Amino acid sequence: MTILQDVCNLLRLNFALKPRTKGEPELLFQHRQFKAGEHIYRMGQPFTVLYIVQYGFLKTVLRNTEGDERVLSFPMQGDLLGFDGIYRNRYTSDTEALTDCDLITLPFKQLLTPGHANGELEQMIYLAASREIALERCGMGLSITVKSEARVARFLAMQSKRYTNLGYSSKNFLLPMTRRDMGSYLGLTLETISRSLSTLATAGIISVNRRDIHILRPELLILPPNFPALPEEMNKPAA
Amino acid sequence: MTILQDVCNLLRLNFALKPRTKGEPELLFQHRQFKAGEHIYRMGQPFTVLYIVQYGFLKTVLRNTEGDERVLSFPMQGDLLGFDGIYRNRYTSDTEALTDCDLITLPFKQLLTPGHANGELEQMIYLAASREIALERCGMGLSITVKSEARVARFLAMQSKRYTNLGYSSKNFLLPMTRRDMGSYLGLTLETISRSLSTLATAGIISVNRRDIHILRPELLILPPNFPALPEEMNKPAA
DNA sequence: CGTCATGTTGAATATCATCAACCACGGTGG
DNA sequence: CCACCGTGGTTGATGATATTCAACATGACG
Known part of the structure; x- marks a missing residue:
């Protein structure tokens, strides 16, 4: 079971993964644990990695200068975190663990470098991001x-x-x-x-x-x- | 001026585009006009292409069975349309032209096929999608x-x-x-x-x-x- | 010129926010 | 073991705010 398959399963995608002889892309993925109450990232921090939730529950929050806050989403297993940070190269919201969490990290820039070009993974990211938008829209609905x-x-x-x-x-x-x-x-x-x-x-x-x-x-x-x-x-x- | 550069400018991205000897990817992009009041796509239709707004104003709408509707966004020049359709392979909202519009089409599946692998374009799509999420979140805010x-x-x-x-x-x-x-x-x-x-x-x-x-x-x-x-x-x- | 869609304004009502008291639970420390 | 405290949750009374229903105005279009 490769971590790519992990990711795939988490995203509930039934890809037929090609067997992978070269183990190197595996190094891109690492797990990272957070305790309840910890912040995964804060608004304004430089964007470095995307996360996929392996287990645990989180919330993403938007704060304005007056201190009032708005919860934007409650990510859970299989959800993608941090995609909104790509555009400005900075995270644009706070994300906080509601329970203890285990997240898979995807270093975004390295994914794009020619050597790592990987059609399956890219498709998965597209799908996950698309699902993310759909979920947010559902929230607006x-x-x-x-x-x-x-x-x-x-x-x-x-x-x-x-x-x-x-x-x-x-x-x-x-x-x-x-x-x-x-x-x-x-x-x-x-x-x-x-x-x-x-x-x-x-x-x-x-x-x-x-x-x-x-x-x-x-x-x-x-x-x-x-x-x-x-x-x-x-x-x-x-x- | 290639259409890829068009897209790039529309998205207001300052990429340094590599000169392109092979003209073939250009065929992927086509313009399509819509009159005010026309639907670009409707919820449930099979997902085929992404759109980038060249000019005009639109609205995306979510409808439930009781007939009430909720406007989700007002796309305009440079905005990406249809990204939410990737996940389920169907568009998940209605998009309608408020004024006459000119849209650039991006056939999504063909973009992913190995022959068309194109780092620049993929980065642009990521950026545009990320911007899209940020905009929607802003709307929630x-x-x-x-x-x-x-x-x-x-x-x-x-x-x-x-x-x-x-x-x-x-x-x-x-x-x-x-x-x-x-x-x-x-x-x-x-x-x-x-x-x-x-x-x-x-x-x-x-x-x-x-x-x-x-x-x-x-x-x-x-x-x-x-x-x-x-x-x-x-x-x-x-x- | 009439009609329809859109926009404005008014009055009455329903709904939600606010302020406040109270309860339940978990943890801490005597 | 129990008193204490803090956070989170429930419930009540009151007032602010948006909705609803309605009438009317305006502009576009045939």
Whole structure:
């Protein structure tokens, strides 16, 4: 099992990988661990590497000068981190570990040097980046609905689907983030989140105990439009 | 002037392009015109090509089954379209021309085939995609602020900056979208947009006549955090 | 000239934010 | 073991803000 295959599996891509005689590209990939609460990178730092989440939960945050912050995404297993840094050669948001994490690093510049040209890996990065955009768009789609309960319900549906995609339970899970983070992500206050969760619970749709969520009526939690499903047809590289 | 250089200029990237003896890659790029109101692609259609906007204004829209829609972005000159389609091999949103448009097409699959491997172009796509993510994140950042006038003000600041980046006036411009579209993008109703613009006008910060905007006190319109500036340091390919 | 889409403005209502009190849990230290 | 404290979470009362519904104005277009 090469690390390239690891990456491939993480991204849930069914590439037919060519056997690799030259072990050298493996050196590009390394694992790196972070403790809960640690920052992976901060806004403004020089961009050096992309990350792919092996396990753990994180959040990416945008801060303005007045100190208010907005949560942009909650990356988890298989998600790509740091792609927004390519353009200006600096990371443009903060990324912080919500739990202990294990990340795979991809040194971006070295990937582009002619010697490392690697069609499979490039395709994977394209796919991962594309998925990243789709996910963010999905996040924006969450605020289509005006009512706070609907937003929270969709958020739960989205999380449920993401866990399912990874093979975990779709009905019982622990939220890794605080009410404040959820609120910041959904454009609501933490009190409104709490109230919405309570409302959904008394309606019998979910049960809530702090971060412990049980989905009782999944059919009533509607996914946001265009939630990224698995790819339907891959471009398999010629054998 | 090759079309590759066109693309390069459009993306405002200061690559040092290697002179190209083989003219064949040029065939990959074609221009395509659209009339105002036409759809470039619709959600669910098979993904075939990426587009780069040469001129004109567009909007990308997410629709759910109930028919409500959310505007995700307002692409303009130099912006990349369709990148979100790579992952599932289908476009995941609708894109519609707000004005007459001229787009450059980039057939994605052919770009990846070994014969067409092209470091410069790939770097450009990475950069454009990265910029795209940064722009979308910026859009999400618009809803950090609670007050509607602040959101509208930031939106205007963002548009102003985008026009400036293209060499147009930063103080006088025509908005290409309706109040409804602005509202959908900012998560507000069209009436609130109208009211907010009126408030900003009576405060002497702008003047408004339907879509004709004049910025009178630009220092009072604050840009959203991390608005994508021009790249600060490019990776020039080795000569 | 009439019609339609777009934009503006007003009044009433619903919804969310704010402020505040309280609870539950985990950790620390006596 | 228990008192203490801090963080995170819930719930209530109040007020600010945006939505809704509605009427009207304006410009584009046949």
